[in-house]
Amino acid sequence: MRIEAVDFFYLSMPEVLDIGDGSQDALLVRVQAGPYVGWGECEASPLVSIASFVTPMSHSACKPVRDSVLGQTLDTVADIARICAVVHANSLDLLQMPHTLSGIEIALWDLLGKRFETPVYKLLGAPTAYAKQPYASQLFGDTPHETYTKARRVSADGYRAAKFGWGPYGLGSVAADAEQIAAAREGLGSDGILLVDAGTVWLDDVERALPRLAALRAADTTWLEEPFLSGALSAYAALARQSGSVKMAGGEGCHSEYMAQHMIDYAAIGYVQIDTGRIGGILPAYRVAQYAHARGVTYVNHTFTSALALSASLQPFAGLEHDVICEYPVELKPLALAMTRQRIVPDDDGMVRIPDRPGLGIDIDIDACRRYLVPCEITVRGRVIYATPELSA
Amino acid sequence: MRIEAVDFFYLSMPEVLDIGDGSQDALLVRVQAGPYVGWGECEASPLVSIASFVTPMSHSACKPVRDSVLGQTLDTVADIARICAVVHANSLDLLQMPHTLSGIEIALWDLLGKRFETPVYKLLGAPTAYAKQPYASQLFGDTPHETYTKARRVSADGYRAAKFGWGPYGLGSVAADAEQIAAAREGLGSDGILLVDAGTVWLDDVERALPRLAALRAADTTWLEEPFLSGALSAYAALARQSGSVKMAGGEGCHSEYMAQHMIDYAAIGYVQIDTGRIGGILPAYRVAQYAHARGVTYVNHTFTSALALSASLQPFAGLEHDVICEYPVELKPLALAMTRQRIVPDDDGMVRIPDRPGLGIDIDIDACRRYLVPCEITVRGRVIYATPELSA
Structure with a gap:
């Protein structure tokens, strides 16, 4: 084909x-x-990723992504890696490229899965897709009491794991942060898995992060996510040396396999969080999962949009039995819910399972998507190089 | 202001x-x-960087670059760092952002330099701009003889340093590569500084690079540039352990200060090559120069377009007396030559000096630029969010 x-x-x-x-x-x-x-989905900034698909060539290593994909042969999974290698070589200097490529690569897996009537994780070589323990991802409340109430609610909703992040955390005093963490633990109950996301609030300042560790340890926090920016490897490692039972988590900003490897090799993280919509798609994410597994680092998906993106994010580590925690967005906007005909919901045992259907196992709701479609047009030298195409199945 | x-x-x-x-x-x-x-200049893929300036917001950490720059106060050099920090926080998930920001940041320095009637390097704290030794950057010839002829010519033109790269190098046999290197050395003469650029040809495969080292050492090659992709830190380090007198050079792909630090900390490079049009502008490049200097790594500019971009690329390490080699493009297209009223040419002693004028010291040739202007328009939901503005002084 x-x-x-x-x-x-x-x-x-x-x-x-x-x-x-x-x-x-x-x-x-x-x-x-x-x-x-x-079908696939790219993470963030749609217009910029569209532009990088259609932009005129700057030079031989800065071509539009389109030139390296259209007309390519696609018969086997090996073709996906080959096509992506062509894109990387031809668009080396096009910074946005990995985000654009991610959605394409995911769609290629979905397409081949349909052709071979096989779920993507099986095409990746995993005989079984293990059930994952979803965590409810929430913002911290503005007050500890609000955080407590939120934690009670997700616990009542049946989640055994919850993540609190952003909001006031890390911006105020150490004591105020400690109250937030204690409130989250109290609301969640002593058995719940508590995860904390600092949302890169301390940039790369280890001294600001260090005094927060005691409260995190006291609340038996499983991971502290993104205390620093993705690139601040030595800051991560310095904090990890003193964090004891609280492991560092990070990696959602990685837009290449190398960046994820660097976090594993040099940042002393315990959990690597990969977004298939950013890192270049499912195959690089899968390779990161294997790389992490071999080094005792746990792989976690990062995702925050539709069931299509969630399914794509789950495929790379479906076959890793002991990497059990998975991100599961619980406060989606109507768009993200409407986009797909199926949703991925926790089963009666509270666990999330990949659809046992070909490809990503998710059908697009064309009519619903049409209602959210943003018409765009890009013109260069009077010639239209992009106009929103007709949305059909 | x-x-x-x-x-x-x-x-x-x-x-x-x-x-x-x-x-x-x-x-x-x-x-x-x-x-x-x-005035400033962004490296590569103009349309995509324009799109990232004007794109609609995706969420609070994925805003168009425009939102964080327009209306900001700009009175002192401290404002530049502050504005860039805002851009980074507001566009964390917008991958193209650093390339877009680079040109803006460079223009901010140029503007403040004009206001204070001071060259940019002095605003950065360097009392003196040391002369740099330009190397003529060339592609390898298709044959060793052609490479020899090219090397003879740049030597006759007065260059004491020359870089050969890309072309057939690294793609054929070890023996063929050795002939190319020997031809370059012979053409350049025994006193010339010989630099070799492998153009990431071996991706991250150390085994393919290793057998090339003997010929590079025999020809007294100063550096081997980009044997691997920027992210392949451990491959760089592995090659460096066996390269003896031939130092590794790399870093042109760095789009953050962190990436450059990682190459210095983990890739065992001897030369770090930074493009101010990619890394976020002059200040992050300056900080990399300081970081490298403190660790015994030599800073080199990377640039390949106009005199404006060349001036911007020279400012960050103008004050480092012993980091003397500089990239100096010699085969520019008419566009790059026409863009500016001044050119930066080697002096009688063969050395390159930053213009001793306010800002970047380079005036734009408005009429000439108009002849190369590519009219573009981006429309979202029927509203024009970008149309090429009138080009005036």
């Missing part, structure tokens, strides 16, 4: 709020090859 | 060829604050 078409659809809520909620827009990718269609 | 306008101008040769020549297009940035105008 040849890749005959790659189309991008920018979807958005009518109004995008200035809050840390990544489900307010989405960039959906449709790939056609032979009689098959695959 | 407040930043009243930031305008992007996409310039291009009428035809862009599929060759490794980054001077075929350019993204010029004009910043206005009070009565002053500053």
Whole structure:
């Protein structure tokens, strides 16, 4: 088969709020090859990723992503790695490229899964997809009491793990942060898995992070996520040396396999969190999962939009039995819920399972997506190089 | 003063060829604050960087670069760092951001330099700008004889240093590569500084690079540049352990200070090559120069377009007396030559000096730029969010 078409659809809520909620827009990718269609999703900034697909060439190592994908042969999973290698070589100097490529790569897996009538994780070589323990991802409340109430609620909803992040945490006093952590633990109950996300609040300042460790340890926190920016490897390692039972978690910003390896090799993290919509898709994420596994680091998915993105994020570590915690967004905007015909919901045992269907196992709700479609047009020298295509199955 | 306008101008040769020549297009940035105008340049893929300036917000950490720059106070150099920190926080998930920011940041320095009637390197704290030894950057010839002829020519032109890269190097046999290296040395003469650029040809495969070291050592090669991709830190370090007198060079792909630090800390490079048009501008490049200097690593500029970009690339290490080698593009396209009223040419002693004028010391040739202007328009939901502005002084 040849890749005959790659189309991008920018979807958005009518109004995008200035809050840390990544489900307010989405960039959906449709790939056609032979009689098959695959779907994928790129993380963040739809217009910029569209531009990097269609932009005129700057030079031989800075070509539009389109040039390296359209017309390529796609028959086996080996073709996916080959096509991605071509994209990387031809767009080496195009910084946005990995985000654009991610959605395409995911769609290629979905398409081949449909062709071979096989779920993606099996194409990756995993005989079984192990159930994952979802954690409810929440913002800290503005007050400890509000955080306590939120923790009670997710616990009542049946979640055995919860993550609290952003909000006031890390910005005020050490004592105020300690009260927040204690409130989260109290609300969650002593058996719950408590995860804390500092949202890069301390940039790379180890001294500001250190005094927070005692309260995290006292509350039996499993991980402290993103105390620092992704690149601050030595800051992560310095904090990890003193964090005891609280492990460092990070990696969502990684847009290459190398960046994830560096966090594993040099940042002393205990959990590596990878977004398939950023790192270049499912295969690089899978390779990071294998690399982490061999080094005693636990892999966790990062995802915050639709069931399609969630399914893609679960495939790379489906076969790792003991990497059991998974991110599971619980406060999605209507767009993210409406995009797909199926949702992935925890089973009666509270665990999340990958759909046992071909490809990613998720069908796009075309009519619903049309309601959120943002029409765009890019013109260069009077010639239209991108106009939102017709959205059809 | 407040930043009243930031305008992007996409310039291009009428035809862009599929060759490794980054001077075929350019993204010029004009910043206005009070009565002053500053100019900067972003490296590579103009349309994508324009899109990241104007794109609609995805969420609170994925805003268009524009939102964090327009209206900001700009009175002192401290404001530049503050504005860039805002951009980083607000556009954390916008991958293209550092390339877009680079041109803006450079323009801010140029503007403040004009305001204070001071060259940028002095604003950075360097009392003197030391002369640099330019190397002529060339592609390998298709044959050793062609490489020999090229080396003879740059030597006759007065260059005491030359870099050969890309072309057939690294793709064929070890013996063929050895002949190329020997030809370059012979053409350059025994006194010339010989630099070799492998153009990431071996990706991260140390075994393919190792057998090339003997010929490089025999020809007294000063550095081997980019044997591997920027992220392949452990491959660099493994090769460096066996390379003896031939030092590793790399870093042009770094789009953050952290990435450059990682190459210094973990890749065992002897030379770190930074492009101010990619890393976020002049200040992060300056900080990398200081970081490298403190660790015995030599800083080198990376640049391949106009005299404006060359001046910006020279400012960060102007004050480092012993970091003397500088990249100096010698095969520029007419666009890159026409863009500016001044050129930076080697003096009678063969050395390159930063213009002793305010800011970057380079005036834009507005009329010439107009001839290369690529009109673009980006429309979202029927509203024009970018249209090429009028190009004036």
